[in-house]
Amino acid sequence: xxxxxxxxxxxxxxxxxxxxxxxxxxxxxxxxxxxxxxxxxxxxxxxxxxxxxxxxxxxxxxxxxxxxxxxxxxxxxxxxxxxxxxxxxxxxxxxxxxxxxxxxxxxxxxxxxxxxxxxxxxxxxxxxxxxxxxxxxxxxxxxxxxxxxxxxxxxxxxxxxxxxxxxxxxxxxx
Amino acid sequence: xxxxxxxxxxxxxxxxxxxxxxxxxxxxxxxxxxxxxxxxxxxxxxxxxxxxxxxxxxxxxxxxxxxxxxxxxxxxxxxxxxxxxxxxxxxxxxxxxxxxx
Numbered sequence: 226x227x228x229x230x231x232x233x234x235x236x237x238x239x240x241x242x243x244x245x246x247x248x249x250x251x252x253x254x255x256x257x258x259x260x261x262x263x264x265x266x267x268x269x270x271x272x273x274x275x276x277x278x279x280x281x282x283x284x285x286x287x288x289x290x291x292x293x294x295x296x297x298x299x300x301x302x303x304x305x306x307x308x309x310x311x312x313x314x315x316x317x318x319x320x321x322x323x324x325x326x327x328x329x330x331x332x333x334x335x336x337x338x339x340x341x342x343x344x345x346x347x348x349x350x351x352x353x354x355x356x357x358x359x360x361x362x363x364x365x366x367x368x369x370x371x372x373x374x375x376x377x378x379x380x381x382x383x384x385x386x387x388x389x390x391x392x393x394x395x396x397x398x399x
Numbered sequence: 400x401x402x403x404x405x406x407x408x409x410x411x412x413x414x415x416x417x418x419x420x421x422x423x424x425x426x427x428x429x430x431x432x433x434x435x436x437x438x439x440x441x442x443x444x445x446x447x448x449x450x451x452x453x454x455x456x457x458x459x460x461x462x463x464x465x466x467x468x469x470x471x472x473x474x475x476x477x478x479x480x481x482x483x484x485x486x487x488x489x490x491x492x493x494x495x496x497x498x499x500x
């Protein structure tokens with residue numbers, strides 16, 4: 226029972242944070258709401274026997290990524306905060322119908338889900354979420370995706386430097 | 400009593416739908432990037448949930464790869480936002496239609 230209570234709290238935090246992210250006007254508040262949603266997802270990871278991923282979620286997502294967002298929002302100042310108006314209005318009715326259709330589709334899909342035991346109590350797990358097991362999985366089975374992510378990070382770093390250089394040149398700097 | 404897999408899948412679907420709605424209705428690129436983060440997190444919840452259900456580690460590995468992809472995407476996306484801001488163009492994705500710098 227305790228696990229279900231923790232799930233309810235984490236799910237409420239994730240959904241509430243998500244609704245706040247897409248509904249508040251100011252990017253600063255949206256980023257703070259995103260911290261709430263990401264922390265709740267980290268709690269969900271803990272419930273799903275994934276302590277290592279939960280730790281990385283807090284460090285990388287709620288730590289590094291959201292702080293980067295907050296830096297950029299602070300750098301942009303008023304213009305970034307005001308931004309453009311939302312795209313609701315003309316298509317509001319169509320959007321509501323679309324969202325309702327999507328929810329109905331998802332509910333039907335979950336209802337027809339043919340996985341044995343998907344609605345039962347989950348079985349107890351081995352040590353699947355430990356750093357040791359994840360490290361073994363990375364090195365033994367997924368060495369190519371592992372190297373590919375390092376290449377991706379390098380490309381992203383180079384791209385960020387080039388973009389910053391171009392932005393400085395457009396202002397007449399070196 | 401534990402939490403069954405279908406609950407996690409339902410939550411993942413709801414979070415993904417929230418992120419999708421955010422991407423569709425928002426025009427500020429900063430808020431767009433935050434909504435994309437929500438969608439990636441929804442995918443991670445589903446991945447970890449299936450990993451728990453089948454008692455394997457593979458889902459954790461993919462969730463970590465998704466986090467790397469999200470970090471790279473945010474770095475490039477925020478770099479673009481700053482470049483657009485310094486070029487004195489309005490922060491509105493509807494007006495960023497030209498690929499040529």
